[in-house]
Amino acid sequence: xxxxxxxxxxxxxxxxxxxxxxxxxxxxxxxxxxxxxxxxxxxxxxxxxxxxxxxxxxxxxxxxxxxxxxxxxxxxxxxxxxxxxxxxxxxxxxxxxxxxxxxxxxxxxxx
Numbered sequence: 001x002x003x004x005x006x007x008x009x010x011x012x013x014x015x016x017x018x019x020x021x022x023x024x025x026x027x028x029x030x031x032x033x034x035x036x037x038x039x040x041x042x043x044x045x046x047x048x049x050x051x052x053x054x055x056x057x058x059x060x061x062x063x064x065x066x067x068x069x070x071x072x073x074x075x076x077x078x079x080x081x082x083x084x085x086x087x088x089x090x091x092x093x094x095x096x097x098x099x100x101x102x103x104x105x106x107x108x109x110x111x
Contacts, residue, residue, distance in 0.1 A: 044074065044081040053087055 047058040050071070054061075064070025065080070071090035074081050096102050 043084055045084060045087065047080055047082070050082040050087055054091065 045053065047061050050056075051058045051061055054071075061070055061082075065073060071082055072086035074083065
């Protein structure tokens with residue numbers, strides 16, 4: 001007794017479609033494109049650049065660093081840098097709709 005199996009082109013095409021479909025379902029999703037690299041000099045600003053952005057002098061920023069009421073900063077060695085996001089957040093904290101909304105710290109001093 002001899003068994004013969006015949007496969008025609010239609011069967012092969014169906015099997016190939018099924019195989020492609022299974023592979024597409026199992027394949028991982030394509031990775032999103034990498035975010036464009038932002039140069040460090042555009043992210044970290046010197047006190048002079050930060051002062052220009054905030055309309056404050058570098059000396060005023062230095063005084064605010066001493067008293068702790070200025071924007072967040074980073075020290076790299078002896079140099080001071082301000083992250084752009086920290087400056088924008090600090091400006092946003094000081095946004096008031098009118099003068100009566102200006103907040104005091106409870107000690108009769110402004111924040």
